[in-house]
Structure formats: C-alpha cells, structure tokens
Amino acid sequence: MAHNIDASNAMTIKLESILDELPDMPQFIDDIRRAPKRHFSLSKSDTVLALKNALRYIPEYWHDMLAPEFLDELLTRGRIYGYRFRPPGKITGHPIDIYKGQSVEGRALQVMVDNNLDFDIALYPYELVTYGETGQVCQNWMQYLLIKRYLEELTREQTLVVSSGHPLGLFASSPDAPRVIITNGLMVGMFDDQENWHRAAALGVANYGQMTAGGWMYIGPQGIVHGTYSTLLNAARRKFGMSSEGDLTGHLFVSSGLGGMSGAQGKSVEIARGVGIIAEVDDSRIQTRHNQGWVSKIVDTPAKAFLLAKEYQKDKSSIAIAFYGNIVDLLEYAVKNNIPIDLLSDQTSCHVAYDGGYCPKGLTFEQRTDMLKTDHNGFKKMVDISLRRHYELIKTLVRRGTYFFDYGNSFLKAVFDAGVTEICKNGRDAMDGFVFPSYVEDIMGPMMFDYGYGPFRWVCLTGKPEDLEKTDQAAMSCIDPERRFQDKDNYTWIRDAKKNRLVVGTQARILYQDALGRMKIALKFNDMVRKGDIGPVMLGRDHHDTGGTDSPFRETANIKDGSNIMAEMAIQCFAGNASRGMSMVSLHNGGGVGIGKAINGGFGLILDGSDLVDNIIRRAITWDVMGGVARRAWAGNKNAIETSIAFNQDDPELNHITLPFIPDEAMIEKLVSDSLDKN
Numbered sequence: 001m002a003h004n005i006d007a008s009n010a011m012t013i014k015l016e017s018i019l020d021e022l023p024d025m026p027q028f029i030d031d032i033r034r035a036p037k038r039h040f041s042l043s044k045s046d047t048v049l050a051l052k053n054a055l056r057y058i059p060e061y062w063h064d065m066l067a068p069e070f071l072d073e074l075l076t077r078g079r080i081y082g083y084r085f086r087p088p089g090k091i092t093g094h095p096i097d098i099y100k101g102q103s104v105e106g107r108a109l110q111v112m113v114d115n116n117l118d119f120d121i122a123l124y125p126y127e128l129v130t131y132g133e134t135g136q137v138c139q140n141w142m143q144y145l146l147i148k149r150y151l152e153e154l155t156r157e158q159t160l161v162v163s164s165g166h167p168l169g170l171f172a173s174s175p176d177a178p179r180v181i182i183t184n185g186l187m188v189g190m191f192d193d194q195e196n197w198h199r200a201a202a203l204g205v206a207n208y209g210q211m212t213a214g215g216w217m218y219i220g221p222q223g224i225v226h227g228t229y230s231t232l233l234n235a236a237r238r239k240f241g242m243s244s245e246g247d248l249t250g251h252l253f254v255s256s257g258l259g260g261m262s263g264a265q266g267k268s269v270e271i272a273r274g275v276g277i278i279a280e281v282d283d284s285r286i287q288t289r290h291n292q293g294w295v296s297k298i299v300d301t302p303a304k305a306f307l308l309a310k311e312y313q314k315d316k317s318s319i320a321i322a323f324y325g326n327i328v329d330l331l332e333y334a335v336k337n338n339i340p341i342d343l344l345s346d347q348t349s350c351h352v353a354y355d356g357g358y359c360p361k362g363l364t365f366e367q368r369t370d371m372l373k374t375d376h377n378g379f380k381k382m383v384d385i386s387l388r389r390h391y392e393l394i395k396t397l398v399r400r401g402t403y404f405f406d407y408g409n410s411f412l413k414a415v416f417d418a419g420v421t422e423i424c425k426n427g428r429d430a431m432d433g434f435v436f437p438s439y440v441e442d443i444m445g446p447m448m449f450d451y452g453y454g455p456f457r458w459v460c461l462t463g464k465p466e467d468l469e470k471t472d473q474a475a476m477s478c479i480d481p482e483r484r485f486q487d488k489d490n491y492t493w494i495r496d497a498k499k500n501r502l503v504v505g506t507q508a509r510i511l512y513q514d515a516l517g518r519m520k521i522a523l524k525f526n527d528m529v530r531k532g533d534i535g536p537v538m539l540g541r542d543h544h545d546t547g548g549t550d551s552p553f554r555e556t557a558n559i560k561d562g563s564n565i566m567a568e569m570a571i572q573c574f575a576g577n578a579s580r581g582m583s584m585v586s587l588h589n590g591g592g593v594g595i596g597k598a599i600n601g602g603f604g605l606i607l608d609g610s611d612l613v614d615n616i617i618r619r620a621i622t623w624d625v626m627g628g629v630a631r632r633a634w635a636g637n638k639n640a641i642e643t644s645i646a647f648n649q650d651d652p653e654l655n656h657i658t659l660p661f662i663p664d665e666a667m668i669e670k671l672v673s674d675s676l677d678k679n
C-alpha cells in the first residue's frame with residue numbers, strides 16, 4: 001500500500017515545493033470586507049470527511065497543527081479557506097512579464113487569476129470571492145498556490161484540468177488544444193439542488209464559480225457597465241419609444257446594489273445621461289464605488305435622494321446617487337409620496353437570497369451578517385417578509401407607469417420562493433415565466449443575443465494603458481456605426497471608453513460585439529501583436545452571452561419552444577470551443593441565478609501574434625457566437641432567423657445552420673381547439 005511519503009515523492013508540484021515552511025497566519029486588514037458565515041449543517045461524519053478532504057493538500061507533518069485550525073474555520077466560517085496559505089498583502093494582476101512560466105498562456109492566466117482576487121476588485125478577497133456574493137476563483141488558498149505553480153509549469157504540450165477549484169493535474173495534449181479546462185459546481189441531476197450543494201461545498205468538493213469568477217475572466221465592474229448601459233438605453237427605447245439617437249436625459253432609474261456587478265449601475269446611468277438612485281445597505285461598497293467615481297453623491301435618507309434626483313432631472317443633467325439604506329425603504333417613500341420612477345430594477349444577490357445576498361428590510365447590513373451566523377431560520381423568515389413587501393411596492397409603482405424589469409438576479413424567482421404565487425404568469429409555478437419581464441426576455445434577448453451581440457472583452461497583458469488605448473482605437477475602426485442601432489451604441493461606447501475611466505484592475509475593456517465584429521477585432525489585435533505594436537492580449541467574454549449559457553430565468557428567458565429547460569447549448573459551446581483550441585474553456589453550474597438553475601461556460605484566448613491563433617479566431621469565435629444564434633433561430637426567434645439566413649449566405653462552403661419553417665399559429669390553434677373540443 002502506498003504511504004504519504006510515496007505520494008509526496010511522486011509529486012514535484014505540491015505545497016512542500018512551493019513553501020519552505022508553514023506560513024504564519026496572515027493579518028487581516030480591517031476594512032477589507034469578509035464573507036459572512038456560510039450555511040453549515042454537516043453531520044459529524046461529514047465534518048470528519050471535510051477535514052480529511054482539506055488535509056489532502058497538506059504534507060503529513062503539518063496535519064496535527066492544521067487539523068484544529070481547519071476545523072475552527074469550518075465551524076466559524078462554514079468553509080475551509082486555508083487562510084494561512086494566502087500570500088500576505090495585496091494580490092493584484094501584474095504585467096505578464098512579472099510572472100514565471102513555460103508558456104505565454106500559463107503566464108497570462110496567472111494575471112487573470114490574480115486580478116480576480118485584487119482587494120480593489122474582489123468582493124471578499126480573503127475568501128477568494130470575486131463577485132455575486134459567492135462566486136469564487138477556487139475554494140481555498142491551497143488550491144490557489146497549486147494552480148499558480150501549475151500555470152508556471154504548464155507547457156504548450158499540456159493541459160491543466162481544474163475541477164471546482166481543485167487542480168487535478170497536467171495532462172499531455174498539443175499546442176492547439178486548450179491549455180486549461182475548468183469546471184465548477186457541476187452536479188449529477190438528482191443531487192443538483194441547494195441542499196446537496198451546501199453539503200458538497202462544505203465538504204470542499206464543489207466551487208461556486210458564478211460565471212467569470214471561477215472562469216478567471218472577471219475584469220472588474222467595467223465588465224458589466226456596457227451591458228447595463230445598453231439595457232438602460234433599450235429599456236427607454238421600449239418604454240418611451242425613444243429613438244436610436246436618444247438617451248436617458250431627464251429620466252429616473254432606481255435600483256439596488258453597488259456590489260460586484262451591480263456596482264456598474266451608477267456609472268451606466270451616468271454614461272446614458274440619466275439620473276440614477278441606487279440603494280445599498282453596505283457602506284463599504286458605497287465608499288468603494290464613490291472612490292472609483294462610479295457614484296457621485298451619497299445620501300442617507302430617501303427624501304434627500306429623490307430631492308437631489310429631481311433637481312438633476314429638471315436641469316437635464318446626469319448623476320448617480322447612492323442611497324445608503326434598504327431598497328424597500330426607498331420604494332416605500334416613493335410610493336407614499338407618489339414620486340414617479342421611469343425605470344426600476346433590482347440587483348441584490350437574490351440568487352442566494354437566504355445566504356446573505358438579500359438584506360431584509362428592518363436589518364442593517366451588520367445585523368444581517370450577525371443573524372446569518374446566529375439565527376439562519378429567523379433570517380430566512382425576514383427575507384421572505386421583505387421580498388413580499390418589495391413586490392407589493394413594485395406592483396403599485398408599475399400600476400402608476402413605472403417600467404420594472406428583473407435584472408437577472410433571480411429576484412422574481414426569490415419573490416415566488418417567498419410564497420407569492422401571483423407573480424407567476426400561470427398563478428401556480430415558474431414554468432410559464434413571471435408577470436414582470438426579465439431584462440433578457442424583453443431587451444437583451446431580442447435586441448442583442450438573437451443577433452449575436454454579447455459581452456466580448458479583452459485584457460492588455462502588459463498592463464500598459466497605451467496598449468489599451470491602441471486596442472480601443474483599433475476596435476473602433478472595425479465598427480460601422482451605420483449598420484445597425486446596436487453598432488451605433490457600441491461605436492459610441494468604445495469611442496468614449498477612455499474618457500469614462502472604466503478601468504479597475506488590469507488594463508481591460510468590454511465591448512459588445514456580434515460574431516463578425518468579434519472576429520474582425522480579434523484578427524486585427526493579433527496582427528498588432530504580431531507586428532509588435534502591442535504586447536499579448538487575453539480575449540474572452542462573460543458567460544452571460546448568446547451561446548454560453550442555458551438559463552431559463554435569464555439568458556435563455558426568450559427561448560419559447562420549450563427548450564429553455566435544456567442545457568445542451570452551453571455544453572456544446574464549451575466542447576466546440578475546446579475542440580477549436582481556445583486557450584482556456586470553462587463550464588459552470590449556477591452562475592448568477594443559483595445552483596441547478598443554469599449551466600454556463602466561457603473561454604479565454606491568448607493572442608500571441610501567431611498564425612495558429614488567427615486560425616483559432618476564425619473557427620472558434622464564429623462557433624462560440626453562432627452556435628447560440630443557431631439555437632435561438634431554431635426556437636423561432638425572428639432576429640436570430642434573419643441573422644442565421646445572412647450567415648448561411650455569407651460562407652456557404654463552410655457554414656450551414658438548420659432553419660425553422662414557422663407555421664401559421666392561428667391555423668394550429670384552431671386545429672387543436674377544434675380537435676380537443678370534439679373529443
């Protein structure tokens with residue numbers, strides 16, 4: 001039988017080879033946010049298993065010392081993070097040249113991992129949470145150290161496999177295979193629920209990757225600003241019949257959340273030239289956004305918030321106001337005082353409402369954190385009461401003319417879970433959707449994803465602002481603003497991107513593009529790298545895209561052929577990207593809507609100026625987008641059918657999408673009614 005010493009001798013990549021001695025416990029900096037205690041309900045035997053699992057990373061001679069420490073973390077924090085193994089001080093995405101490595105991909109991915117854990121970027125950096133309350137890069141600091149070392153060793157003949165944060169190892173592959181394959185939180189169907197999830201996460205065998213946290217492609221709140229900006233403009237186009245030239249001047253948008261993604265709301269409404277009030281219960285997050293210039297004013301009463309908003313609306317100038325308090329209190333005031341709100345949404349982390357994502361009315365943020373630790377059931381009851389009241393207020397405002405949309409945070413589902421069945425279209429369950437639209441159903445789906453427009457992004461790996469500026473200019477030159485209104489919005493966005501000071505962390509840019517646009521831009525960037533105009537670039541996208549995510553309450557909310565409960569698109573997208581040689585591919589369970597409610601995937605592609613990468617761009621980027629458009633076309637989505645027809649005609653030698661014939665609905669309905677009525 002093999003002993004621990006045999007295992008140790010058989011590994012060159014292990015904590016012992018990374019660390020000379022057991023590191024000291026790190027000093028926690030006071031004003032860095034800490035994750036609340038996670039739900040913990042392991043049995044005694046499972047607690048033993050969790051400890052054994054965590055100690056698998058640790059050489060045997062440290063077991064006696066670390067076992068009690070890990071147990072303490074598990075009992076007080078609900079998870080074993082292995083804090084001791086966190087490198088001291090600030091982690092940040094350095095320029096690529098600083099990193100050691102055998103391949104440009106290995107070094108580039110280290111930049112991305114570290115950027116996701118930057119104090120200025122990550123929501124709970126000590127707990128490896130990047131955003132979305134629970135979205136982690138990996139589960140613990142032992143995994144982090146090993147992943148970093150594996151990336152240093154990774155050659156172009158190998159692939160690193162990461163399962164829920166655990167680096168399974170390096171396996172022989174080839175230069176045109178992915179360098180890293182990541183999966184997060186994928187569970188076998190019958191266990192794919194919240195309860196089993198909590199157990200698996202506490203046991204240390206499941207990581208909640210959200211989307212770009214566990215997929216190492218998060219680029220700070222900028223990543224979501226463009227989507228939010230486009231969503232707000234298009235919401236106004238729907239609600240006020242605003243022209244494609246118009247903006248939000250004089251209009252009021254109200255929402256909640258200044259966290260990881262929600263933090264983009266203030267900036268977006270300002271760029272769209274409107275007035276925004278964003279409620280946030282956590283003062284530290286307000287301060288972060290204020291320091292970044294992403295909200296301009298902070299107020300502590302609803303009265304002050306609405307008064308200030310009114311002044312700016314009258315002046316036709318834009319402002320983002322942070323209201324320090326609960327969104328429910330803000331809306332109570334608006335309803336009571338009959339204040340008109342044009343656009344209304346919510347971006348609390350309702351996909352994990354009971355785990356701290358939604359702070360109920362009546363609790364401060366600090367009280368919420370305490371109660372999560374001491375009285376989880378009581379907390380749950382308060383969340384339900386608050387959500388029910390929240391819904392009543394929205395109903396009243398909508399009756400008075402407000403346009404409310406769910407922002408993909410599972411808000412409507414959370415209200416339903418709180419016991420409000422009237423929120424369902426069929427008054428019974430969520431199968432037919434909800435009475436209010438989701439932003440994807442009404443806006444993002446038909447106006448963006450069905451054409452293939454999605455959150456394309458890149459990181460200039462040298463860390464040089466001048467590289468980013470050159471890529472901004474190059475991307476702008478690839479867009480024809482006269483082609484479609486979306487192109488016009490995207491052109492304006494990239495033209496003004498530098499001026500809008502969007503960068504937090506690495507020199508990154510988000511730019512919504514369709515398949516053609518992404519390919520043109522990617523080829524151009526790769527050529528610039530080849531010529532030495534810029535250093536290497538990491539291309540990627542949010543998983544929240546045309547083809548990357550199956551999620552009936554969000555990305556695929558406007559798929560109406562019944563296939564919205566299927567998860568085949570995301571998996572085929574992942575497999576197709578892997579087989580076409582994307583540098584990194586990832587596939588996750590959950591994302592922004594919660595475990596069991598979505599499967600989502602993403603990619604990273606490192607532009608090194610090579611011909612090989614040109615070929616990957618031509619095949620993989622087209623597939624990544626058009627696979628999603630094809631599925632949307634087959635579901636009968638009008639704009640996706642038009643996009644697919646043009647695609648089939650564009651390069652018939654290589655591409656061919658199966659298109660649907662759409663029957664006359666009235667004829668079918670009559671046939672079915674006549675037939676069923678007769679029987």
Ligand SMILES: NC(=O)c1ccc[n+]([C@@H]2O[C@H](COP(=O)([O-])OP(=O)(O)OC[C@H]3O[C@@H](n4cnc5c(N)ncnc54)[C@H](O)[C@@H]3O)[C@@H](O)[C@H]2O)c1
Binds near residue numbers: 593
């Ligand atoms: N922006 C987008 O385009 C987008 C897209 C998809 C999903 N989402 C969803 O939006 C949600 C938010 O994402 P995030 O990354 O910002 O999460 P986050 O947890 O970082 O931020 C949410 C914020 O809401 C605050 N909050 C909670 N309850 C509140 C209340 N009652 N009143 C006022 N503030 C309250 C929290 O303090 C926190 O700062 C997630 O569910 C995410 O999946 C956003």
